[in-house]
Amino acid sequence: MLSSRIGILGGGQLGLMLLQAAVDWNLDIHILDPDADAPxxxxxxxxxxGSLQDYDTVYNFGKSLDIITIEIEKVNVDALEALEKEGKKVYPQPSVIRKIQDKRIQKQFYTEHQLPTAPFILTENRDDTAKHIDFLPAFHKLGKDGYDGRGVQRLRSAEDLPKAFDQPGLLEKAIDFEKELAVIVARNEKGEISCFPTVEMVFHPEHNLVEYLFAPAEISPAVDEKAKDIARRTAGAFGITGLLAVELFLTKEGEVLINEVAPRPHNSGHHTIRANATSQYEQHWRAILGLPLGSTVPFGPSAMVNLLGEEGFEGPAVYEGMETLLATEQVYPFLYWKAITKPFRKMGHITIMDHDMESLREKVDFVKRNIRVISYKPA
Amino acid sequence: MLSSRIGILGGGQLGLMLLQAAVDWNLDIHILDPDADAPxxxxxxxxxxGSLQDYDTVYNFGKSLDIITIEIEKVNVDALEALEKEGKKVYPQPSVIRKIQDKRIQKQFYTEHQLPTAPFILTENRDDTAKHIDFLPAFHKLGKDGYDGRGVQRLRSAEDLPKAFDQPGLLEKAIDFEKELAVIVARNEKGEISCFPTVEMVFHPEHNLVEYLFAPAEISPAVDEKAKDIARRTAGAFGITGLLAVELFLTKEGEVLINEVAPRPHNSGHHTIRANATSQYEQHWRAILGLPLGSTVPFGPSAMVNLLGEEGFEGPAVYEGMETLLATEQVYPFLYWKAITKPFRKMGHITIMDHDMESLREKVDFVKRNIRVISYKPA
Incomplete structure (x- = not known):
């Protein structure tokens, strides 16, 4: 399997980390990305x-390859289905990508499979949404094409309705959560399943982007087991081959609910490159290449801070404070080979390790205070 | 410094691992190698x-770059000196490479700097060597161009003299050693020095190649400190900027002697990719880019087994047993992107980790029994 010709749809940072992990096994990887200067x-x-959404481009890209995978869900699934019919291995399977691409289908899938998720109502357009004033406050999510906080809006009351998306979407009860968690789970062709330790994510208050995370999450063993059980059951219900990142809410009542999933490596698993016996990237390769899954045991507590473009700067990226970080023990910056910074653009991440959670938290604060991505041209 | 244009002379496996480590910081790396299909x-x-030994090729390669480094010592040092004079950063410095390229100069350097090494006699040619029958048994080493066991012969007695190299070399007293050790040390521009933990190497009985190693070495704290002290002093004496791999003999009397050194990443440090907080490859980048050196703390005991081409096979490489290895917890094969296997060719290595030395030793035996690099065309 190591000699297969492998394609990845998408050449962003997740692709970059997949490539880096693939060096160990000399995998023959072909990348398709619309940006000539992709990471x-x-x-x-x-x-x-080339376009990831154009049928012919995706089909022609895949037809000379043996295995095709993705690092972004917004791809032409019809082309992937045609490739799958011709005997290519397409992992995650096109049927799984199709279900996950549309948040409406995704949510219904959880209900059908008795997987816990926040209460929701499907909506067709703005007028339809307006009929559900009683359901507010709620999150209003576009069915398709939302990511990293785009395509999600908070509707507090009737006053917010005029700005509601006018496309098919869903209203989801705002969960008064205690923490946001994530479990990355891998499933291979044989149906073997393995979870990474549950992590705790802290989102940017405005921009709905992961700001930083801690691994392991500070939760009770019972909640941890509940989170992993849901992740395993979700991967099994989809029958996915590959990685599935399961984002979860831990409610104030100790309930664990699925927020959403991604069928690929995920921002909530970058730290595994440094902190775990097998990284999420190597695990993805293992899962889709028909190999045994690797150990996910952590070497110790770790954290990950997303390196976002500083507000007020746009232009050639300058990483202020890199040397300070590199002078700090077990602080690992990883940059995404993006020439231009923009406010809140994901420019890199920093993995941080330490022997205990207390010193880890201090180190995270130190890192956050000492690094910023700016440009000498203000935005 | 992260935005420098960086050149590496040599594009073999050490270059491959330097490239992999450089992904995290998006280093702009240019490789020169004579083989169009180099790893x-x-x-x-x-x-x-292009040739690494041709003045013009090396000079022209380096002149558009900011920093030039090596992954092999057999390079045109005159060209590197010219580049250095023009203000390029050439690390390790050409003067250091020149001393190490010639084992005769290297040995004299140790004597001059009171660094312990086995007794030796310089020889000019075969006739000259024949004058030193009293010094036998000894190793006879070519001054230049030996590597991986080539350029070294054992002269037991007068009978072996007719086969002696007829070029400038040296006779070195055969040391009745207890163990062979290695310490990789990094030194940056500021003169900061950091050692990796001392490792214990086991060589192939015939081919003088590292067969496997254990980290840490099973030695007393006093011997460990002696080995590290010698490594630090050697790096200081050379004034090297970059990595220096110091191979050592531990004699039966507990003395530690320098065998030889390499001014670059080394086979005795591959395991640091998985097993240490900073790998030797990242450490080399830190040292030559003027950055603070990273922590070398190990995550636990580890071993490294070289994956050598099986005797009796030559042709397209087949890695028999890969799936067995990948099914074993914390066993990490790394392949060198070499299409053709030959007997004893270095095709890859396997890093192995475990919680204690006993189970690590068992796992090493298991790995050695279960992997081989063959070809379907026998040699």
């Missing part, structure tokens, strides 16, 4: 510029 | 085919 460009064994 | 070929941001 993967410089080190991909093969790189093709 | 680095597929993932180098820039790759140029």
């Amino acid at each position: 993967c460009r410089r080190i991909a064994p093969h790189f093709q510029q | 680095c070929r597929r993932i180098a941001p820039h790759f140029q085919q």
